[in-house]
Amino acid sequence: MTKKTSNTRKTGDTRKANENIVLEARGITKQFPGVLANDSVNFDLRKGEIHALLGENGAGKSTLMNLIYGLHHPDKGEVIVNGKTAVIQSPNDSIALGIGMVHQHFMLIPVFTVAENVMLGDETVKRGSLDRAAVSAKITEISKQYGLDVDPNAMVGSLPVGIQQRVEIVKTLYRNAEIVILDEPTAVLTPQEAEDLFRIMRDLTARGVSIIFITHKLKEVLAVADRITVMRAGRVINTVKPAETDSAQLANMMVGRQVILTVDKKDHKAEGEVLKVEGLSVRDQRNLETVHNVSFSVFGGEVLGIAGVQGNGQTELSEALTGLRSPAGGKVTIDGQDLTGKPPRTITEAGLAHIPEDRQRHGLVLSYSVADNMALCDYYHSPFSRRAVLQPKVFDENARKLIKSFDVRTPSPFVNAGKLSGGNQQKVIVARELSRSVKLVIANQPTRGLDVGSIEYIHSEIIKMRDRGVAVLLISAELDEIMALSDRIAVMYRGQIVAIVQSKKATREQLGLWMAGAHVETA
Amino acid sequence: MQSDKQSSSPVMRILQSISDASLIPVLAILTAVILGGIIIKMVGGDPFLAYKGLIEGSLGSKKALSETAVWATPYIFAGLAVALAFKGGLFNIGAEGQLAVGAVFSALIGYALPEWLGFSLPIYIHLPLAIIIGMLMGGIWAGIVGALKAYTGGHEVINTIMMNYIALNTTSFLLNGVMKDKSPTNVIARTPLIAESARMPAIFDGLRVHWGFVLALLVAFFIWWLLNKTTLGFEIRTVGANPDAAQYAGINVKRTIILTMMLSGMLAGLAGSIEVTGLNYRHELGFSIGYGYDAIAIALLGRSHPLGVVLAALLFAAMRNGSSRMQFLTQMPVDLISVIQALILLFVAADAIIRYIYRIKSKGERVVLTRGWGG
């Protein structure tokens, strides 16, 4: 795609460079049912470098790493570690070769202590019993050496995600890893925590550890990587140095076409309070209060974005607003109608469209057809049913209409929703929710895990709703998404709204500070 | 996704789905029958003679056919009970208990109501009343479990089993006590005979097959219609397929769970009521034992589809009915049928084994019928 071939590091460089190469993947091909996840992929890692692997969701980055780590086996190709062809049948083999991996979804057991998690699979045993003291001592030693402060006796489930990530890194170092793979490590961190992670990464490379850094965030790779390899649709597109490239070029390589990095959004006047939340408190399933005394309003024709690191009460907030969870206190009104603690149907009928956080859990019945899913919230009233008898013809017509107008790629309305790609599944939900006449849209993580095309489409649909005068509450952990779409931004931290600002006046740095808990009066 | 071609013609779609759905059950039956033959050979019997006996005994004469229908009647009701619960994401292992409760109450209404009232009732009041009371009591019995599931999260699998033992103990208590047939010759734990006005008429003279069989077929059709064509059915299926999405879609999940369990219990209760009013004219301790497990096997073999349940019930009924002829011809004990049925169930449940044996590729996602203990 790119014309800058000068940046390409050809395989089989000079002898000297080869001596530095600690890991090399040659011609890796992996076929999954229906997807060619890796197609003759070549990749190498030099000693003490941070090599970023960049690509959008589904580009094959994680597959490549899972192959190197031994969780999957390649159909073709070989992995060479420290100059020798490696036979990696299972993680045991890769661990023995000095490879460690920090997965995107942490591989930690919440009900185990840090020490138990760290030793799992590589236990120290004294006379038949686990030697917890010895393991704790070693963890403390590693903590000191690398500046990774963790308490070996803490229950992992009670630790904040930033600390859990450290436990994951300690896990690799405990096994004497010299190559560490970090899979989307910043997804769960605040910008400041991410900075902290980058510091740790540089410390590690200074001590001779080599790092593969997987991400889809352009800014991060430019900030921290020594080299960048871009993948798209299972292939390696190019390997470049950060100094010799820029965001636009990287985005182009990632997506394969020009990408408009900003959302086209006209100024729009917000009118009339639609959603009003006063002093809302919510408890989660463990009965802990995860939303405390939250108040805000969303006006017609505006997007209010709620920024915040995952797990700061956003899930419970949206569940309470949509009726999936009863609030512990406070008041919620839509257009003046009190809907506090009302069941989902009452709220839906009051004019809510809800794009749920977990599309496969809440938004769809995967074993149902696209047509049934598109009528999921309307099946019970006319014209979808008459006198409690369903009208399949109406289901069918409704589906055909929505498939066309929302460009859902499906062979027919009768195909099970589970067979569609993630982007098309989300489009089914968006079509169902946004085709109704609504006053308020609550969209929680509407683009998580989607490809760029679907993201652009869903963003434009959200803006369309706003321009039509609908109130939109957007909840997202992606700060870029919040900043691109919102008219106003609220920041959520530990169950509270710590700040609400006009989007135009907000800066990344300031938002990041608020997300990390630096309390400020509402600006 | 794109390669998975789906015909859009409704007739073709239906034919395709029938052949998809019946392939595994048919192969499972075939495999179990072959294995059953090997077992017969191993214990010194003649498998061909045994299966000949089985077929003759179940289909070979008018009387055989009638008896197969008689056996099939409770199987259809109980199988539908389990199948309906499966559709709603619930595993009802308690058909046995619900059936016993239905039978006890139908018998009670059948023999005691005229005594209490002091006059006899016409058949068009007494018979439906006996059936409906039995059905409702079965529904309440199961509804308790549904309510426990909805409001406390107590898992229906263990609770329905416990309710089975409670039903068994309680009916033993009643049939050995207040409800015992007091006639001087009786030593068995059973109720007196129900009044003539509570008995279902036979369809043909001289054959035992009664209108209950026709009712079972009608009920099967009704359940199919309910599940697939009504909003209630949509709600039951949605809660079964994904309770979180059901809640999101505004369905009252707790109410639906209780309702599903009650409907399921009513079907099982009907199985008991119909046995009392149509066949035995009384309830006898021990007659209901084993029906609960047979019902599970029938529901699974029928893929929880009402038509499939009817076919599976007919097959199981034919095997039970034909087994005495088989025993007469080959001295194979009737318990052999239980083994063959267990094997059928094994292969239907573990369709991966059948797919492996016959090299059939899996299409579509795995059906999740039950969930763990959670919560």
Added chain:
Amino acid sequence: MDWKRFSFIALIIIVLFGVVVMVGHTKQPPLLIITSMLATTIAVATPLTLGALSGVFCERAGVVNIGIEGMMLMAAFFGWVGAIYMFHVFELGIGISIALGVFFAVLTGAIMSLLHAALSITFKVDQIIGGTVINILAVGLTGFLNRQLFFGKLSVFGGTVPNSPGVLPTLHVPITELFTPICGAATTCLQNVQAINRVFDQKPIAIAAILLVFVSHYVLFNTRWGLRTRAVGEHPQAADTVGINVTKMRYANVIIGGMFAGLAGAYFTIESVPSFEPLLTNGRGFISLAAMIFGNWTPIGAWAAALVFGASQALQINMQIFRDVIPPQWAFLQQSYIVGLTPYILTMIILTGIIGKTTPPAADGVPYEK
């Protein structure tokens, strides 16, 4: 196990014992009643304890096992048949025949659980369905073979059911002997010591069950095996990424669980009574699961819960002994059908969670897919 649940267990046991003492004190001294209740409780809790341990191992590794009932039934049958074959056909001695019977029972449990493991781990069958298949298969096979092996054409017994070589002996703990010189001529002292001695005089499987509770606790919470077992039950992917073979761990633990269920089966036909009848397990496999849940998937907790069920069964047995002295206002206690409801109703109350919610292993019942 929290205090709420332990005190509930203590309360129920005290109430059950109290009822028997109140009814029976005119016939026997309270100490004798209490010790005999205790002895019965421990004995009849044996299959429940072992069944619950079976469940603990399976479910800690992430496999739901409602087939314990069927495994017990099969093991009871094959243990009993095995002992009969050893004694009558191979003409081994009584002791060795009985011992081999226990071995066959445990082996049967292992084989049945291997089937369950294959269904739920390899074939990824819905685990509750898989367990139900085991239960149905057990009823069918034991019914068929019970007839075929004794009355079938090829039967070596030619149409009769021979006597089994017998049951395991009670192991005597010499407390009485120890105290005889201390008590001297005081007869009440000696009587009391003898009464207490009865609690400790148990049969081998009952004693093994109690030892296994503590061994299991140690293994699960203090060894490498236990840590890995719990890991595959909580988060199999996490275990996989540190090189633990999830499939192997699950298979091994399900088979260990099956061996416990097999030993529980041996209790019925080799330790309790020397005979087999169809459906003799009578739901105790399912009650074991309730004990496991109430014990929050811990061996010691499950044992405590099993004792409650044991006590309610002991109540039923003792009510038959004191049948003639039950006061008229307590007449319902004569009805064994009604007293017999106690364990089932207790199970349902426990499952409501009103005595404290329990948390199953996070991946319990979920097949592992990479």
